[in-house]
Amino acid sequence: MTAKIKPAQGSPYARILGVGGYRPTRVVPNEEILKHIDSSDEWIRSRSGIATRHWANDEETVAEMTLEAAGKAVADAGITADQVGAVIISTVSHFKQTPAIATEIADRMGARKAAAFDINAGCAGFGYGLTLAKGLVVEGSADYVLVVGAERLSDLTDLTDRSTAFLFGDGAGAVIVGPSDEPGIGPSIWGSEGDKRDVISQTIPWDGFRVGDVAQLPLGEDGSVKFPALRQEGQTVFRWAVFEMAKVAQQALDAAGITPEDLDVFIPHQANMRIIDSMVKTLKLPEHVTVARDVETTGNTSAASIPLAMERLLATGKARSGDTALVIGFGAGLVYAATVVTLP
Amino acid sequence: MAATQEEIVSGLAEIVNEIAGIPTEDVQLEKSFTDDLDVDSLSMVEVVVAAEERFGVKIPDDDVKNLKTVGDATDYILKHQS
Numbered sequence: 001m002t003a004k005i006k007p008a009q010g011s012p013y014a015r016i017l018g019v020g021g022y023r024p025t026r027v028v029p030n031e032e033i034l035k036h037i038d039s040s041d042e043w044i045r046s047r048s049g050i051a052t053r054h055w056a057n058d059e060e061t062v063a064e065m066t067l068e069a070a071g072k073a074v075a076d077a078g079i080t081a082d083q084v085g086a087v088i089i090s091t092v093s094h095f096k097q098t099p100a101i102a103t104e105i106a107d108r109m110g111a112r113k114a115a116a117f118d119i120n121a122g123c124a125g126f127g128y129g130l131t132l133a134k135g136l137v138v139e140g141s142a143d144y145v146l147v148v149g150a151e152r153l154s155d156l157t158d159l160t161d162r163s164t165a166f167l168f169g170d171g172a173g174a175v176i177v178g179p180s181d182e183p184g185i186g187p188s189i190w191g192s193e194g195d196k197r198d199v200i201s202q203t204i205p206w207d208g209f210r211v212g213d214v215a216q217l218p219l220g221e222d223g224s225v226k227f228p229a230l231r232q233e234g235q236t237v238f239r240w241a242v243f244e245m246a247k248v249a250q251q252a253l254d255a256a257g258i259t260p261e262d263l264d265v266f267i268p269h270q271a272n273m274r275i276i277d278s279m280v281k282t283l284k285l286p287e288h289v290t291v292a293r294d295v296e297t298t299g300n301t302s303a304a305s306i307p308l309a310m311e312r313l314l315a316t317g318k319a320r321s322g323d324t325a326l327v328i329g330f331g332a333g334l335v336y337a338a339t340v341v342t343l344p
Numbered sequence: 345m346a347a348t349q350e351e352i353v354s355g356l357a358e359i360v361n362e363i364a365g366i367p368t369e370d371v372q373l374e375k376s377f378t379d380d381l382d383v384d385s386l387s388m389v390e391v392v393v394a395a396e397e398r399f400g401v402k403i404p405d406d407d408v409k410n411l412k413t414v415g416d417a418t419d420y421i422l423k424h425q426s
């Protein structure tokens with residue numbers, strides 16, 4: 001007999017209720033990057049817009065940065081940690097895969113018994129997490145969901161790689177997603193283009209470190225085995241980002257029924273200022289739209305970049321609670337996720 | 345209908361003007377994108393993408409490196425446009 005199953009009782013809509021961020025204490029200027037690559041401050045600034053980035057010290061682990069950002073997001077949302085019913089962490093730079101770091105975060109922040117899991121969606125991780133969180137709240141599996149993007153990309157940076165040494169930074173950004181009477185998160189335009197999976201990737205898979213295979217691994221200048229790093233085909237990524245991602249951003253606006261005129265804030269993934277400038281142009285965003293340009297002092301922090309930029313715009317008064325913002329993330333996979341949100 | 349050499353040059357001039365702010369009359373066949381027209385490697389990607397749309401050609405990443413001058417790009421488009 002197929003008995004009638006009672007469904008969960010969700011909220012009509014979901015929205016972002018609070019945001020928090022953590023930036024490591026150490027600020028790394030371009031001069032320091034130049035010790036290892038043949039480049040210049042001028043080149044790095046003109047091609048990427050990056051002047052400084054934060055790199056974590058030994059104490060600033062993915063877990064510690066996540067806890068700091070999560071604590072701020074919970075406080076900003078005006079809830080308590082025990083109300084959090086699900087914890088979703090997007091990271092590619094936490095090196096102990098099992099158990100998921102989300103379980104440690106849930107336990108240590110006081111969200112005991114919360115569902116907790118990690119996702120890997122590269123620089124689109126925040127948008128992927130947001131999409132899942134919205135679904136959980138509306139469907140009724142959790143009242144409040146913590147979504148965090150947390151990265152120590154400095155650990156995955158080859159300081160001698162001219163295409164990436166200056167690009168990456170560390171940090172964590174978090175939001176709380178919860179119930180709402182009005183739609184606060186629009187339709188997600190998300191997807192993947194796995195035929196481009198080699199365009200951004202880790203140099204050596206972890207099982208490349210098995211005894212026996214080690215002889216095949218690349219060696220650094222001092223003769224020791226090189227730790228895996230992120231490598232990319234910069235121009236291919238750039239072309240994809242400026243051409244294809246502007247279309248995805250436009251689709252997210254259209255799906256939400258929002259025109260550029262309606263928009264207050266644009267928060268693209270902070271990959272490169274040149275990508276940001278190009279998107280603003282292609283989308284024909286009017287002057288009044290505030291554009292996140294956090295990459296200048298934060299570098300590319302992958303999944304953390306959008307919530308970090310969101311927090312800073314709100315903290316500095318450049319954006320306000322209730323503003324309508326377009327967010328778009330894109331990166332290794334290649335994967336992407338764009339949506340329109342109401343700022344917390 | 346295929347564009348003539350003249351149409352391609354003036355089309356490229358408009359694109360370069362839009363992306364790098366260079367006056368259209370400065371965009372001539374012998375001019376180098378990077379050395380003469382202030383189009384760096386990333387702006388060049390934008391120029392290529394715009395040219396693909398405008399002239400209905402595909403210019404793969406590997407071929408972009410060979411397009412040093414406006415003349416190189418014009419010849420490439422002339423040869424590959426459908």
Ligand SMILES: CC(C)(COP(=O)(O)OP(=O)(O)OC[C@H]1O[C@@H](n2cnc3c(N)ncnc32)[C@H](O)[C@@H]1OP(=O)(O)O)[C@@H](O)C(=O)NCCC(=O)NCCS
Pocket residue numbers: 037038039040043044047048123162163164232233234235236237238271272275300330331332385386
């Ligand atoms: C990384 C990036 C800035 C490199 O710029 P680029 O223009 O593609 O660089 P290229 O490798 O084509 O090199 C162009 C020129 O700059 C030089 N160059 C490359 N890296 C350099 C560096 N770090 N410093 C100085 N010069 C450099 C090259 O030698 C080349 O010079 P040449 O034309 O005289 O031979 C750019 O491709 C980029 O930002 N792409 C997007 C990456 C991204 O956002 N990834 C993350 C997505 S989540």
